[in-house]
Amino acid sequence: MEPIIKIEDLVFDYQSDEDGGTVTAVDHVSLDVERGSFTAVIGRNGSGKSTLAKNVNALLLPSGGAVYVNGYSTADEDKLWEIRRTAGMVFQNPDNQLVSSIVEDDVAFGPENLGVEPAEIRLRVDEALRAVNMYQYRKKAPHLLSGGQKQRVAIAGVAAMRPECIILDEPTAMLDPLGRKEVMDIIRKLHAEGITILLITHFMEEAAQADRVVIMDRGRLALSGTPEEVFSHREEIRDMSLDVPFAVELADRLRKKGAALPEGIICEEGLVNCLCRL
């Protein structure tokens, strides 16, 4: 099947605020995202991962190369709304992306923009709010909710547009551990329901939950593969100033001390099992 997102040799340049010089944020990146997959993109601040995400949603347009969503090029203005509906986007700051002072009206904002019939909007809004476990808060004002709850409302707002793919740009960066867990649970649930997930993050534990991990470094695609494959490149990951999950780190240290642990351990449960079986 054709991949839902196809990034072909993408280059994105922008003018620097300070000296007016050209900065290359994304430097010849190619990437296919398969339908129904869960891909995590990790990298340091300024590695180009957010710029990449905004290019997929046509919020930014390529300086070079091309991005296709469902076969439509993001440069094709006629298909702009189709692209944004297909690949919805959730942003980092939970406060700055909610439009209305009532939760359910905010969730309705997307479908309203698409011109969906009022009765159908009602159905979608209720369904989306239930999917993120926020239905009981539908009449509340967003500023009275916690960060994790606000972020779930933002996800519902995208889900109500019935996208095939959701791009999340560091959705947990500003949340506390409880909020992070709430949001990750919802992301996994949506993925299980068949929605393609593209998660931008700098938390390794979150990336380990994906079925594919892509690491970006200074605008380039540095590593790509299953979490097991990617996290086996521990030295390279550390050289890019990123952490590896604790289980990966500990397994590595134990191997160096002579423990006969197999490769491909990425979670604590896996390491516990291997240690008990030694």
Add this chain to the structure above:
Amino acid sequence: MLRDITLGQYYPGESWIHRLDPRVKILGTFVYLISLFLVKDFWGFLFSVICLGVCIKVSRVPLKFMLRGLKPIFFIILFTFVINMFMTRGTTLWELGFLKITREGLYNAFFMAARLILLIIGSSLLTLTTKPISLTDGVEKLLSPLRRFGVPAHELAMMMTIALRFIPTLLEETDKIMKAQMARGADFESGNLFHRAKSLIPLLVPLFISAFRIATDLAMAMEARCYRGGDQRTRMHGMRLGGRDAAAGTLLTLYLAAIVFQAYAWPLIAPVVRQAV
């Protein structure tokens, strides 16, 4: 704290008035405000007071809430009263030096004060019984026929919606920045006027930057959710006028007719009627 300020206060309820279509309520409030400038005498005022009283009763909003809205403008009312009392020429009732109270002055003062009070209570009944969000929807719908003449009805309503959404966020932000600067020894309270204005810079600069950041983020988030202006947009809450709204419209028309009749027609026909009787 700043957070405790509530703007566009709404008193939650399920009363007959709460459930009216916002358009009817907005128009009704307009009609009422106009009627206050049409009435000319005591009986006319009494009638409009009674009608407003009935509406308040029906809305089940405590009178105390209504009167709270008067507090900030108490001095304006007092000022209007005093000016009218002393500045109107006519039959002198009382005199001290250059101060003179006339019968007409007293009459005018009472009416102007009554007008102001009714004006405030009348419009606060609208905001107290209508959710801010329905209010903006109502404004958008009412203004939409004027789009042909270039009135940006949808844009105005969207601006109101966003303002309502971000007022609490910005108040919180203000509180946070103020505390952060106070922790660095900033003093927002003492000093003369010039000093105080200057001490606001450490608050205003970060606040403006925050506001711009919010605006940029929000614009991007709205675009990502396919926002492209008011055309083709549908609304989840369709507004439909029901029997309740028709009844309210009829009552409103009757009210306006009664006021106009009492103020303008009655004085003309009264002598005729009296003669006939």
Add this chain to the structure above:
Amino acid sequence: MPIVIEVKNLTHIYGAGMPFETVALDDISFSIETGEFVALIGHTGSGKSTLIQHLNGLLPPSSGKIFVEDRDITEKGVRMWDIRRKIGLVFQYPEYQLFEETVAKDVMFGPKNLGLSEEEAEERARAAVELVGLPWDEIRERSPFALSGGQRRRVAIAGVIAMEPAVLILDEPTAGLDPKAHSDILHMVETIRAERGITIILVSHNMEDVARLADKVLVMDSGRLAMCGTPAEVFSRAEELSELGLSLPAPAEFMNRLAAAAAERGMEPPQCGALTADQAEEAVLAWLRETGRL
């Protein structure tokens, strides 16, 4: 060690007498010694922010007393300056409080509010900027808004350090940073502590950092001080912590899981209580050796 902050029966009630009255702090008592590294943990809304705002006089208590170097700061007539020059408070996302045209001016804002002369303020600003690891000569005349996010945060922290407080309170100084910037900021905090001998209070959600850095951990829960002790003491109470919605540092969590799995299989369990990766590595190796598998 002398006591630098002592809190006695501190209670704070928001909106007292109103229908939405909430008890934000409920009868809190603890003390902090000079030079201690204290971590304050608890989930969002547990009262951490309210507590730290009391410590530098931004919020007045409803009842209770706070002593800073034996002076009661809740007493009437205490000058706020005297408190704020002793207790420096860095809020969350402090880079958003920058407002001046140049880095130097912004960092000098605090010292000048303390009534210092231009020269003294500049000298302090230079020392503070260098202490947070930024080159003074290079950035003093630059606009703070032209710096990178991480640098802006350092400048904001320098703005508080330039007031030369005896206690530095940092509210989640690493929020929103990537792993590298995160560890850089914590290194910076350690440097500040080592060079100035300042008492540190760190509000954090990151249990690994707390376990590694803190001498003492205060755990807040719905306005109460739920626990107070060394990291080893606090993190040995795993069940209570999880009831409060808090987790253990990853190494401790892992060792507990390993011990449970071993016990389930009828094996000798390893020694629990590791707080850092080094300790966990030691414990696992020791366990493997004891059970004859290494």
